Amino acid sequence: MTFDFFEGPAGSGKTFNMVAHARQLVENDALDEGQRMLALTFMNGARRRLTESLNAESSFRRKFDCLTFDSFAQKLVKRRSTKLTDEMRQQAEALGQFHGPCFLAGELLKDAEVSRWVARTYPLVLVDEAQDLDVHRQGIILGLKECCTTVVAADSFQCLSDGQETVNFIDQLNSAGTTHSLTQCHRTNKGGLLAAALAVRKGENILDVLNKQTIGKNGNVHWIGEGIELSWVPANARNPGLLAWTIAFQLSRGTDDVAILTPDARSIIIRNGIASVRERSWNWPRGGTFGPFSATWEGNDNAIVDSIAESLELPAIVSYDELCGLFDKHLVNSIVKTVDRRVRRLQRVTGQNEFEKSQLETFISDAVRANERLGFKKSSKIKVMSIHGAKNREFDRVIVLWPQSVTGSDEHKRRLIYNAMTRAKNHCAIIVLGKDRLNSAPFAP
Amino acid sequence: MHIHRLKISGLRGVQNADIIFGKHSVLVGPNNNGKTTIVEALALLLGRDRLVRRLTEHDFHQSRPIETTRILIIATISGFPENDPHHSPSWFAMGRGGVEKWLNPSTGDLAASADAHHTELSVQIAFAARFDLQELEAETVRFFVDDEATLGDPFHEDTSHTPISSKTLQELGFFMVPASRTWDKWISFTSELFRRLVATLGGLPATAIRDARERLWEPEAGQRLEEQDGVTAIVEQANDELGKLMPSSPKLQLRITGTDSNSVLESIVPHFAHGDGPTLPSARQGTGLTSLQSLLLLMQFGKARADANKSFVLAVEEPELHIQPSQQKRLVNRLNALCDQTIVTTHSPLVAAMFPVEATYFVDNENGQMTVAPLSKTEPAGPTNHKQHLFFAWRQKLIAALMHQRVLIPEGISDVAWLEAIQTALELRQSWDSPDDEQSKFSTFVGVVPTDEAKISETHNVIRHVHRHCAILVDGDQAGRDYLAELRAVDPSPSAAVVWPIDWKVEHVITWIAEANIAQVLPQIAEANSADISNSAELSAFLEKRKSYAPTQEITSAILMNEAACRKRAAQLLNALSDTLLDPSFQSSPLFVQETDDGAEMPTFRFEPPNDV
Incomplete structure (x- = not known):
């Protein structure tokens, strides 16, 4: 039983090295008949991507389960619930539906019978992005490592939960076994981008490593380096035109594998700006136009749910037969098809013959989320998402929109923009809303 | 490994059952009480898929399943190697196995963690079935039970369960031999058992099968069927016709089997040879x-x-x-x-009777509520013990009695002997066209428990645990009345009580039967027993004196049952007794007068001998 910890800055190949190490273990017969590798991630998106990269390796095919911490914890707690004490249940109740099960899983894993029971199927555990884990999910790893061969990857600087204490945990990981420190960045070789990211990470002034340039008649200023461009636009929610133009201008340089990232996906000015980018076009000074661009928001489940519920015209209470009739007209929609199957099964198993609108809306929402989880949704070339949603992913070009509404400590802001910048393989454009922002974190000490 | 406990609900005639098995158990009880259902429940839960036939509506309790009707069978398995989950990874592991439960062997309780009392590693597994009213077939699952208390409906989307693989179940090595045996198919390759045995002992005799296949596929020249006289002409004509229809002119050839290995395997028929006699197929052998x-x-x-x-x-x-x-x-x-x-x-x-008393389980089923209890929870101690007598010397008789729908415990051994002797003698006289009033249904419905003199209360205490319809029969004297009072006070009391007329014992009843034609039978009885008996009173006294001498009872019964009038009285008595015991909630016959109020815990009936001569 070994413990290996891979740490290093963004793009240094932590996941790659972790998977390579696991492959070596599997090839050296870490798994017996019937045993599998357990790969754990914090978020569903990361789970999907890790699944993809594990599936790409023949050594792992059909020999691993990739789960989020939450779903692993729920499974564990559900199956071993008879081991829980009333006290544990009360504590979990107070922690709520997300942290509660993770806390309970950590408690259960302290029981050697339970951790051996897990290890009997999963003698090998893989954890990516461990810096994101809160104390309850940390507990799961600390429990598992007692019984399972464990491989963990983390970069404490990339933790995006403001104020979360990871230092202790990273220390524990460092002292638990072998630590592999990775320093070489493999994602990009753009000198300017690397230097800018390093400046942010160290808390230095980003402008110091970039070259200032004045462009156009208005004397607009921006800062550039190899693979990076930093500019600002006035922050004015009523007039998103300039922001939209700046985004569209960046998109005119290429639309293949582009991500528009923002720390605040709810910001009105940003949402309006993106909306303009999707709708209007602009003239080039020397003739011709650019735009509109079909940029789409990721993780926009609620809108989809609402539109499906609306198109079905569900009454407050509907009988089973009427409902089947309603669904029949919309079965081309895969979500409706999923809900239809679920309702039919429910009727056959429980005999339920009347359905309330709210129950059906829950079903639609579940189906949309399941679709999302399984990664069935078509992804467009230009994706708009939060920096959290981009974790652990990489894109050819990244456009970061940095509004004034970002809250949190300076350290937190630095981690956010560092994460966003380091997603880029080729080029990163940072668009700051409001000029005076450049004097403070995350851009300056 | 073994099955410690089995719970059944909603399967056929069983609405609810909860059975704790011993190492070796024998299940006995009246017909139609659900013994077969217990074995089939085991097969559904533990058997190989091929042992399990498809379920129909009639396998669901009361035969009319609705959407929410379920069959649920839960077993607790224990006796795992080394008592350590580590040695049974397919039974105890996340994702593919169950969760550890710790059994208290003395109480049967299960705990989530081991402690001083809960010492035996166990797992719970279940089988569930529902009937789909659209597809008209049953959906079934076999899965591990993590927490019985919060099991939920395994078919509902809100519950998740870990299926148990048939490979894991094979480790238990469960095998069932059903009553309907298709024996001659057993030693052939269509028999799964035979294939498994051959596989266990070192693989199929593949070379022999392949050689046979070759011989059958390409028989030697001159041996081919189509070359035989009489067949040749037909085959050639068929080939001519084929040639006109198909340009490739296929040639008809006749082969004994399908000529693939499976056909060869399936066409193997077991034969048996006795000594130098002919080799005969098993279908021709005695069963x-x-x-x-x-x-x-x-x-x-x-x-x-x-x-x-x-x-x-x-x-x-x-x-x-x-x-x-x-x-x-x-x-x-x-x-x-x-x-x-x-x-x-x-x-x-x-x-x-080959099983010890604590392994002898009586199956009782009252409107779907099944109880299965061992004859005795523990091995009886001390050879002087009355139970010891009951459980050893009389075990076979006791078990035979308990297989009846109603059980009668008489006060003394002579009641048992006489009821048996009269019944046997009467049955020997019976033929298909005997008049109805000379036929007795007593032995079909009522089993008489052998008992020591004056041990009625102890015997009842044993029987009531396993059979709910257990009545007592006492003499018409003070001692008999005392037993009635004593047993009326116990909980549960006997389901009914019968008392002979005042100061009567069973011998007086025999005399009453003789009195149907006393002039005819008395001299015969006197002669056969080499005794001087001149009237009814003397007959009763004589019989009582010989009460532990079986030949007297047998000879006398034979003489009585040879006489039509006595047969009629005996049949009348036995049938009235049988009716009274089958439904003691009311007085069904003038011969047995109800002494207690309606609805009494222990309805009591007194024999009232009619004087119809």
């Missing part, structure tokens, strides 16, 4: 021989598993079928010695 050969085959399979240190659990319905008593005994003993656990159902008191 006894094929039964025996096949059970021996099963035992070889069990032996192979035992030698490999693997578990083997066997459920056999009616091992006595087609097998003579001397062989039954050896067979059952051999099976018990071989298996981790055997569960046997039987209608044979002889087979049942």
